[in-house]
Amino acid sequence: MIGRRLTTLIGAGMAALVALVACGTGSTASKGSVHVLAVWAAAEQDSFLATLKPFEDQTGIKVLYESTRDVDSVLATRLAAGNPPEIAALPSLASVNKYAGQGKLVQLDNGILDMNTMNAQYSPGWIKLGTINGKLYQIFAWASVKGLIWYNPTKFAAKGYQVPTDWASLMALSAKIKADGTTPWCIAVASGAASGWPGSDWVKEIVLSQSGPTVYDSWWQGKTKWTDPAIKNAWLTWGTILGPNDSNVSGGAKTILSQPFGNGGDGLFKNPPKCYMHNQASFITANFVSQDKAVPGTDFKFFPLPDVDPQFAGAHVGGGDSFSMFKDTSQSRALIKYLTTPEAQAIWVKRGGKLSPNKSFDPANYPDDITRQVAAVMTGAKIFDFDAGDLMPTVMFNAYWAAVLKFVADQSKLDSILANLDTIQATAYK
């Protein structure tokens, strides 16, 4: 008896299931959807979704956005399961290289994107970054530039300090501030499991500006060793910024290691100031405004990190948000095309925190003067190279970050730190 009743129940359930499936597919089949995987959460996620809104409205295609801070792991798992998202924003170019080599990525300059428009809108550098073995595998929607030294103009004026224009005057200013009884720099490298990256920015900026793009490129490619004089020199140069036992930095090693990077510049706005200069990418201005109630232009301005070696004048390290395609569908084609347009890029740029790599982008879209000046540094750079950390394999840049922590704790251990990085470099690039 019970068996029969159960069978009836199950039969009814199955019928309902079939009916619902029919309804379900009926309602969504119209324009289809596209899955996107990226790291942006919270405010950044809102900005990305705002960027997608006009696309969804115009095309009727639904974008299913998935956010994770661990894109590498999630993507590796999804690919192994044969179920990748159509489009992913990869934080590490090393991963793009790897997936392109394995044939997991869709080639974009083979009919998907109009390369005439692309070449008209993007400088060759950006196209080259996305090109692997002569094929385009990723496009850049947004960019950022590093190596900006933030300072407080009011506090500078009070002491009669001048904005340094070359490396010697930067070192002279640093010595003068120290002689006046204050630490010249604020540095903070704590960032959870990613601790150390703000210090790694210092080192890579110095490598590019001191030894030039050829050394820089062969370094992130794993061909130049960490113990190479050029790389070791960059660490030593950073050591002169830090001073003996980190004495040029507010609070010394303990503060550098324990302060979250987001609070790194707070010392600029203290009374009296704890430091006069702070090196960070442009996103930090959001923290200045919200945490320190600082006013752009009057309370803080920036100057680009001066050239270490005039031979490589105007060298800057930058970053970017790139998209790659894992599955070729008409919906994913439409979305990737949309993301290369200046109109789409302007939506997030206006909300703050991003620059556009697009040549036809109208600077009037930048939300304020500081952002416009930051964009001018990027477009005016004579040598613009991509963030070496994002180009290295994950194991390599994690070791790089950890090395920063050890170097800050004890600069005299540099040789053993670099030797250790060499052993990791030997296996990280296979």
Added chain:
Amino acid sequence: MDFSVLLNDVPTLVAVIVGVPAVLAAYIVGGEYLVRLLPDKARPAVRPWIWVGPALVIVGVFLVYPVFGTLWRSFFDTSGNNFVGLGNYANQLSGFPNGNAWIAIRNNIYWLILFTLLVLFFGLLFAVLTDRVPYESPIKSLIFMPMAISFVALSVIWLFMYSYQQPGDPQTGTMNAILQVFHHDPITWVQDPNIATFALIAAGIWGFVGFAMVILSAALKGIPGDLLEAARVDGAGEITIFRRVIFPLMMPTIVVVGTTLVIFALKAFDIVYVMTGGNYDTDVLANRMYKLAFQSPFETGLSSAVAVILVLAVVPVLIFNLRQFRAVEARR
């Protein structure tokens, strides 16, 4: 909360809500139907397998297969194509005492000893002390509360408690604020390699004492009152009663709780991942395994070797735990 995401994939949603129970029900009804076709004598032999079947399949697919897959994988290089024998193990175990996996192994031993013993000690202490006071349940609820917090949240809370400001500035972290009261310079609790691991273990202990306390407290209450009464009549003092009567009677429970804690100490991951990411000499095997497996160049072979080392360390404890568990059951 935006629940509209649930409607993105209606067929899957329906399949999960309706389909899964339907398939299970169909399996049971169908299985029972087939069993009834068998001769009477054969039924008792077949029926248990029908019922235990789904569980066996799930354990097989999600536990047994991955364990042996990992073991197999640990003998191959990164590409997974070339057999390297014990090469991955040799790689991870070379460089004693500071290279490769050794810092992690050292820290796991710290966790094993300090975490297990201190959680047991405080758990027993709180169980015995709260047993004698009228406000037992509010106190026990408070001590148990950290168990309700996810270990990721616990780690974030403790990061705030350990936070460091320059000497002279107001200390925002609880620990350094306490030091400031005693005019002691603040300490970088989780950035100093000499103390960071112990700072992490302290956070873990805070999170787990409640667990030990609740189980030990239950065991304590299971000791018959007339036994204690008899001991008192015989002239034993309270300390002697604890040492000679209560402690021996609780021993089996203490051992079971202890072995559970040992397994947890060997698996320690979330606190390390969130608080230091393995920096400042705080790495543990589970974190090392994760980093090797999921960071390019994705050293799955090495990672599997670390996983197997971890399993080998846990297995004896597991066997001991099961035996002890059975012994306790048998005594009931």
